[in-house]
Amino acid sequence: MLDSIRKRQRTLLTIITIVVIVAFAWFYNPASMRRAGGPSGAIGKLNGRTITVGDIQKVERSIQLAYSLGMHDLLESLTTEGRTRDDQFLSFAWNLLLLRDEANQLQVVPTADQIRNAEKALPQFQTNNQFDPAKYQAFLDNALKPNGFTAADLDDVVADNLRFAGVTQLVKDSSPLPESMFKQQYEQLNQKVSLAVIRFKRADFQPSIQVSDAEVQKYYDQHKDTILSPEKRKVELVSFLLSDDQKKLPEAEKVGAKKPLAEQADSFAQAALQNPSAFEQTAKEKGYQVVQSEPFTVQQPDKVLSQDPALAHEAFDLTKDNPVSDVTERPDGFYVMKLTDIEPSHPLTLAQSRDQIVATIKEEKAQAAIQAKAKEVLAKIDADMKKGVSFVQAAENAGCKPETPEPFSIIDPGKNDQLARFMAMNGVELDPHETSKLLSDQDSSLIIHLIGKEPIDEQKYAEFKKTDYAQENSRYEKIAIREWLRVELQKAGRPPIFGQGATG
Structure with missing residues (x-):
């Protein structure tokens, strides 16, 4: 264990x-x-x-x-x-x-x-x-x-x-x-690093990419069984929410404020589960408002569910045999919903899916081009570094202009907060003079090289450990x-x- x-x-x-x-x-x-x-x-x-x-x-x-x-x-x-x-x-x-x-x-x-x-x-x-x-x-x-x-x-x-x-x-x-793990975590967050970053922007590769009608047809023929419209659903929702003032309460006090709401939600849910067809009538008798959604997908919830994505996922767990949800607890209250309609997904025609297919093929080609370019660049850099050339100079020799941000730490990134978040999310942990693999961001791909690390302040670490x-x-x-x-x-x-x- x-x-x-x-x-x-x-x-x-x-x-x-x-x-x-x-x-x-x-x-x-x-x-x-x-x-x-x-x-x-x-x-x-x-x-x-x-x-x-x-x-x-x-x-x-x-x-x-x-x-x-x-x-x-x-x-x-x-x-x-x-x-x-x-x-x-x-x-x-x-x-x-x-x-x-x-x-x-x-x-x-x-x-x-x-x-x-x-x-x-x-x-x-x-x-x-x-x-x-x-x-x-x-x-x-x-x-x-x-x-x-x-x-x-x-x-x-x-x-x-x-x-x-x-x-x-x-x-x-x-x-x-x-203690070694504790210190390692402290170092990962607080140790300042000097980096060189090579960025391959997807937008620089896409303009030259062409997609032929034959490629679109081939992709459609190979994937038509999986090229489907998203399933859509409609639900009715009854909410039991804290007031605006109660939402501002400390968490400990919120628990007490939510208790009567939980009891109301539970009582309503029990009645609705016993007779799902009378969901609206039951709510009306108890004085609760029923909100009806428009058809929505799990990726694009209706506005009545947009306050919490988990509600949309809950809606897609419901079935025609069991259309009423359990009480769902969220930070600001409780919800009970009923599935009222399912619009099944269906195969899309070539015409309906053409734009989607073109975008997918372009994305695949752009990523393949980036990977090929990165492989070429890294090979040249590796050859130069074996001759004693620095990473930055080797990258420039390979035709790239690496970014060299001011030294920063993950916990204090300064102007480099986006890069720091990216490194944290991708678990980038490098030793000095080590280079990462090609990493994909939202609109680009990156190669990160660690030039060096500054030593931590041992006195500050000792104080942190103590507290x-x-x-x-x-x-x-x-x-x-x-x-x-x-x-x-x-x-x-x-x-x-x-x-x-x-x-x-």
Whole structure:
């Protein structure tokens, strides 16, 4: 597992996006129940045993309780997949079942005393930093019982949190952030570099490119089965959004503001899922506005979906048999949509696709011309550099005028922010006097040569390490935990709706 973590080290220090669960009473929606055949319906296999809807429901009930007890690490770390709330809840439940299995194998089994002591230490039950039995009893009477929970349910959630803490601590202890990796990342971001850049602009190659009718016909004949119009869809959308003032709230306060919206969205979704044909009527009865889209493609969403591209992708996940979506959570609220029409893609005629084909052939020819020119230039440069000629002089001898920007760092690029972003996105990491392969940008292709690096300020690095290492190590640990989950899920089995790819 640690080898796998090391292989992904380039991404280990990036900021990860974690799904924040807005918890409230939720039961598996009717559409999901029908698809799985009711509570006893099988969802998939985990470590060889069949997992049913009922198994998932039992776990999902604990989400509300865990959230109210402030067990955010448990909820966030075990929610690794899903665009919709239903899929996120399934992801959490499945991962928790896996965690229980792994905890047993690793002998991380909370005792009754450990569970009791952990409950007494919960902030909700404290007065002057001491366990307050009255607060504990009030929580049982006012929070648990009205929502159908018992003291045993509290014990179960606390036990799960202890399992999570124990197992993840083992992962953390086995994979601390190496100081060498931390320093390497600092150097990549802060070390100033001197570059020479040869740029091949696509526009310089395109004017001379000609495309004959015969080439267009040949391309069409070879690809006509895949030259299709894009599928179009129409949807109806009901939104449950924060007000403009609420959108400006800090994230912690936004969660509370979104809770009533989530409850409204969930209530509406349940009714709509039970009777999709009455989607508009249900919305009208509940006082919600229904917005209808025009036909749109996934690449060009209708204006009613343009606020978030994920909504268009969600629309293309719907089917005629299951036209109503789950509640979809986005930063500013919740959405429920219904698929109303599908305009299937269809083959395009030669006349309809001619402009598209000409543009594609021109692009292919331009790129081929650039690659040929770059190969020729690099061969000449390499020959000259073997004679002791500098890269810049060798490039000029080959007929190119390389750009030589002022030394800059990725984190402080100055006027070179576009080049710095390009290098970061393409993972350009060069040693002094090393030359990159040909890299494609939006309108050009580049060859980047590293002339040299300036040494970092060791004192500034020491100060940075002192203030930031703990935070970066915490991020590393979180990604290590997700990597551990990914590996264990590959072995144990994942819900079929998520396929067999990587987690997260």
